[in-house]
Amino acid sequence: MSDTQMQLTIAHLYPKEMNIYGDTGNRLVLQKRAEWRGIKVDIHHISAGDAIPEGVDIIIGGGGQDAGQGKIQDDLQTKSKKLHELANAGTVMLMICGMYQLFGRQFQTHEDETIKGVGILPLETSGGDVRMIGNTVYDTPFGRIVGYENHSGVTVLDDTSLAFGSVVHGDGNNGTDKTEGCRVHNVFGSYSHGPMLVKNPEFADELLKLALERKYGPLTLELLDDAVELQAQQTAAKRPR
């Protein structure tokens, strides 16, 4: 680690409007795992009407109710250009469930209303009849991800090779093609709650590393004791759907 203290700016997009399944835990995990390594972390809450802070390193977003999606859709369009610039520049983003859907091109609701997304991820979602719900296990390039999904949106990727992972247990993007989530540049989308990062420290650290290396060049993160995280992961993987 360098002599000067490293720093990360983490922005939580719509923490009030889109935050219903504990996804705020992702923010806490990123913050703590950075701080435990002596990295300074600044947290910004970005609600509708707030600007995305300059120099942001990681942006996270969570799942919401239909009402929450309605409240933010216009605001999200005003942030679209900035989000595209940041995504193209390699900024790390993690979008879960409702925000994952809105990072695609569009979400066609069950009532046939079309909500425009920001289109950073090449995918579309439509409201389905079946709720895809239960414990999940996905295989990803960052190891096994154990979580919980709860969505009726059916998401289809333009190109399945852009999937973030493959489904071992659960439904993933649509319950049919075994894909889960999407990755473009350093923008990750997933249906995994749990929250996603709390039992998957390898992936949490990967996000931190991607963000830090953009600023500070190649580095190796100091290892942490993840015994309890991994115990929680192993237990969860064995629970019924």
Place this chain on the structure above:
Amino acid sequence: MQLITIALGKTIFALLRLLGRTGSALPGLVIEKFNPTFLVHQLARLPQGVIIISGTNGKTTTTKIAVSLLESQGLRVLTNRTGSNFVRGVISAVVDKTMWAGTLPYDIAVFEQDEAHAVKFAHIVKPRGVVALNVMRDQMDRFGEIDTTRQMLQQLVSAATEWVVLNANDERISQLTPDKGVQAYWYAHHEDLQQNFLTDDQLYHAESTAYALAAKPIVLLESYDNGHVTLQVGKKKQHYEFALQGGHNAQNLAAALSVLVAVVPKLDEAEVTQCLRDLRPAFGRGEIVELPSGGGLTLQLVKNPGGFTQALRMLSLKHYETVAIAINDDYPDGRDVSWLWDVDFTGLTGGAPILCGGTRAADMANRLKYDDVKSASTESRLEKYAEQLDAAVPAGTNAILFCTYTAMLKLRGLYLGNHSGLDEEDSV
């Protein structure tokens, strides 16, 4: 038909008792199929009608207090047993309490029902009064979303024929509107207590945590401590001795007193005071169990972030030497444990390590780790965990266990013996 149904139901009960079973779901299940209108006909016999209590948190305790208060005024009150809040649980209760000759010797019924079951129930039996306590995010794997839950409560409120009791501080409740001509009674807490009673939105990064009061309340909670509570009831200020701990229970009391005011025009106040003094916590809701080692264990059910956040405030009212948390993820608990990340545990920092147990003990210990709180166990087998907890609590000291539903049932059974008042459908 009614008499045949009653005989059938009572025979099933008798057989179950012969077999040593205390379960109550089966008679209701059989009768629901055999005679679908049984419930409507029987409950129509009650001269003072049916009251339904619903909402995310506080149903069981509010029901228990309301039943006791109404009984203190000389009413004979029919109620459902803790946890059996399905329609068939109510049918079982009604069969059990009906005489063989068909008479139902009660004046009024007070039933607790979760939101989904309440809507089904109110569809069958029109309630005279409905109590809507609060809407908090809870087990979304079952109901979907909190706005869906709110809509269910609206259907329930619309079913009330005479009056509704509503929480004036919860904006999702205060937007509910009863039918024309139906009286609304409001209860509330005083503005000075606002920080202790944040609503669901206020718990989640709301711009404002300001006090909101939708209407002038009939019962206003003014203050509480460990053993006492002060409220404005109608025009009078009342101080009561009240053994149920925590602000959430003081709030439940305000709701129950509103029911009393709605039902009984002229109160015997001495009996109210006496009733509240003698009241004991409901099953697993602040109930104190004596451990084999001689310690005192408070069992506090937790089901959702709002309830858990409220329950943690109990730690500031009374000193507990040992704090334990047991999290199961069976269906009645909610399979998804993500909600633990919406509870702030930083208040436990620096205390003795927390004993974590249950199928998701490791998830809980992990959650605590990220709030810099130490844990002492991740035992998933509750038999082992019960022994650990017993050994960790010195005789004569106080411990508190925050636990999800099935963990509470299991541990309570282990400490009190298995036939300790469980319903069959609960022992999952």
